[in-house]
Amino acid sequence: MDQQLIVFIEVVERKNFSRAAEALHMSQPAVSQYISNLEKELEVKLLERTNKYVQVNKAGKIVYQYAKSIVKDYEHMKILVSDIKNDPSGELKIGASYTIGEYLLPKILARLQQEYPRINPTVSIGNTEDIGTKLIYRDIDIALIEGNYSHPQIVTEQFATDDMYIIASAREPLLIETISSDYLAGHTWIIREEGSGTREMLEEFFKKNHITPARLISLGSTQTIKEGVESGLGISLLSDLTFKKELELNRIKKLPVDGTPIRRHFSIIKNQQEFYSKALQVFESLVQNIG
Template sequence: MDQQLIVFVEVVERKNFSRAAEALHMSQPAVSQYISSLEKEFGLRLLERNNKFVQRNKAGEIVYQYAKDILRSYNQMTVHVSDLKNEPSGELKIGASYTIGEYLLPRILAALQKEYPRIIPAVTIGNTEDIGQKLVNHEIDIGLIEGDFSHKQLVVDPFAIDEMYIIAGNHQKLKDQETVSVPDLEKETWIIRETGSGTRKMLEEFFQNNAVNPERILTFGSTQVIKEGVTSGLGISLLSELTLQKELELGLIHKLNVKGTPIKRNFSIIKNQQEFHSKALQVFEQIVKTVL
């Protein structure tokens, strides 16, 4: 592999020769020499430098994009060749949306570790939109998401059905009602997830389909914080039953009887069809489907 390209990409992404040298376990003069040699090879400057930062110019942007593709292809080649002779191994970059990442993924990873200890998972947790975009950008190898994410590069494979309920805490009177009407729902404070969340998308569809216009909405970026808010009487919410097991058993949270619920959605595996799918990725996918 061309060390010049590795050094160049590191300098561009860290925007600093010293930080790049540290990451590569090299001296700063050696890094500078690699960059100078690459610029000499192309016959023009690729990076603009001053005392505070290093920034790629137009030519540097072209070289950076091609270098990223070359390095990614090289890594895929080494994994592919390794797969022919070895059991699944190496780093597997997994992205998961919050509900799956916090409540399902630990069980999946435990099964993966037990069966394939040489696979090293590197996990990224984000909302559905974040995970889908990271897969499109080749930042992760595989994603597990709730709800939908569509892109021409991605293959979507549902692996489980999730049920979502409108919930209230002990402080809300709605928990004692046999049925809850739209006007009842509108008067309550709703605690909802951030834009880009699969849970947020399902709730917005519920509002639209049932003509619900809440008087007050609070937005939180964490399912756990939403549950704490509901438990303390701050408001009501819509969450996956998967996230509510402990609170339901303790009687801290109650499912409301609302027409149109539970709401069902898919949990899905998403893969980039433009990428080579390693043996490690394939066995991880099978474990996801087997465990659940």
């Protein structure tokens, strides 16, 4: 691995030669020399320096992007070579959209820990769009999402189905057997943020049923949405994975709406490549057999 690239990445990310030197356990003059040598080799200036800060320029941004990719490829190569002679082990960076990450992934991780204790998982949870972007930039190794995410670099495989219902507070008066679109349109809807797979499904439901809600309130977590529904703030569309406890305690109820439950798929997404680590492969196998 080219030490110049490693040093350059540290300087760019820490925006300071002294902090980069400290992180790398090097002297500041040594860090400066590595950067100077890299700039001479590429015949272009990469950083704008002052006494107070270090700012990457346009050429530096290009080098930084490729340097990060080179370092990640090198680390991945070491893992694959180690896999040839060792059992599944090492760090596995997993991404998950909120519903899966909060309500399904813990069960999978428990099995992973039991069966492959030498694998060290780290988890990033976000909406589907954020998680897909992390995968493209290789900040994570594999992801589980509930929405649709398409990119030429990404391989997608469905692993489970999910039923979604429109829910309301258990205190919500209900005097009709089947709820009309007009009834739904007249209510406040509590919805997820843009980029969420749950938000995507709700918008499709609105469009299909020609519903324009009277009011929308956007909240960034499923737990907050459930609390809002329970308090009578509004109604929402959520996976039945997320409100089983509230349903049993009679805090939330499903509304009898034609076309529900809405069924969607949970998917595994990963970067398209020739080799995958053993840790990734065994995790994927556990996910596919989650039932």
